[in-house]
Amino acid sequence: MDYAATGSQALARIAESGNLDALEALRIEFLGKQGSISGLLKTLGGMSADERQSEGPKIHALREDVSAALAAHKDALESAALEARLASESIDLSLPAPASPRGTIHPVSQVMDELAEIFADLGFAVATGPEIEDGWHNFTALNMPESHPARAMHDTFYFPDRNESGEEMLLRTHTSPVQIRTMLEQGAPLRIIAPGRVYRSDSDATHTPMFHQIEGLVIDKGIHLGHLKWTLETMLGAFFERDDIVLRLRPSYFPFTEPSVEVDTGYSFEGGRRVVGGSGDAPGHSWMELLGSGMVNRHVLAAGGLDPDEWQGFAFGVGVDRLAMLKYGMNDLRAFFDGDVRWLAHYGFSPLDVPTLSGGVGAGA
Ligand code: DAH
Secondary structure (H helix, E strand, O other), X not given: OOHHHHHHHHHHHHHHOOOHHHHHHHHHHHHOOOOHHHHHHHHHXXXXXXXXXXXXXXXXXXXXXXXXXXXXXXHHHHHHHHHHHHHHXXXXXXXXXXXXXXXOEOHHHHHHHHHHHHHHHOOOEXXXXXXXXXXXXXXXXXXXXXXXXXXXXXXXXXXXXXXXXXXXXXXXXOOOHHHHHHHHHHOOOEEEEEEEEEEOOOOEOOEOOEEEEEEEXXXXXXXXXXXXXXXXXXXXXXXXXXXXXXXXXXXXXXXXXXXXXEEEEEEEEEOOEEEEOEOOOOOOEEEEEEEEEEEEOHHHHHHOOOOOOOOEEEEEEEEHHHHHHHHHOOOOHHHHHOOOHHHHXXXXXXXXXXXXXXXXXXXXX
16 A cells, blocks of 8 residues: 555645644544544554564554644644734734823822922931721820820711720821831831821811821930921922921920920912912011921820930921912812812822922922
């Protein structure tokens, strides 16, 4: 029998088969149980030993050739199919971008980024704490024991149950508990800001049940009120991008600072809008209260695990939403949290306009 002719015929038909189904049909035709080449192998049983010796290798070689050709052609068909699929599924990245970018950075995020950038330049790290806080961190450690009247003044949202240590649980009413957590975790010296959400049961044009604060805390040796004043002047000058910021430190009371000061800044009205700058005593100017601050109370240092005879510090807390309103000219705080796309499009910032000190922290609104 002419195995060579059978072989080349089979190889030609394999080469011509154009898809995997046709190829599988050929495999069955040649090598399946009833296949033609399988049939040839079966004839070996009926041969004499001599014949088998001369025919056997030829039939086996034929089977090898055909199954190698089937495998090779199968590979080729499969990669062609993959190529075709990849080509059909490719995405055209050259599509034009939308005419105006959708989505903006919220003014609160923008102002927080600006302040983080300004404070990073002064050597402050960013610290965080939980919004669900316990009474010890939110009040007691800040020199407000359970009987303290200031505790009642905070319009606190309480949870119905206490925690496993018997502490009442609440939504933090200010970012000041992060002072305690950071002192306990990191010790001294410290230079941190703690931005975040805070909650009070209060709602009108200038109060929302959730709002934003940034806390500042510096602990070191020999720290005094002058350091506080310089830091706030420098920070506000960078934030409002003015070199004529004038601050007035007014004696005040906070349980966690002693002495405590309320910090006012001079401003005037320009085009119906408050513009920060100048002394509040200058003609056409007034003072406005901007933030609370003071020297960290000895009891607070002790609650933070620090020796008050060794370490001193100053702290401040400022409303981020209020800073945003002052800098960018919104007048209703509630609109900050309405999610109205027209408001967001108007007051939001370009996602590509990241505040940097070198590029100017005050991106164009
Ligand atoms: N925690 C105060 C509040 O929410 C703000 C504040 C005042 C924070 C004085 C301070 C501070 O760190 O020293 O009303």
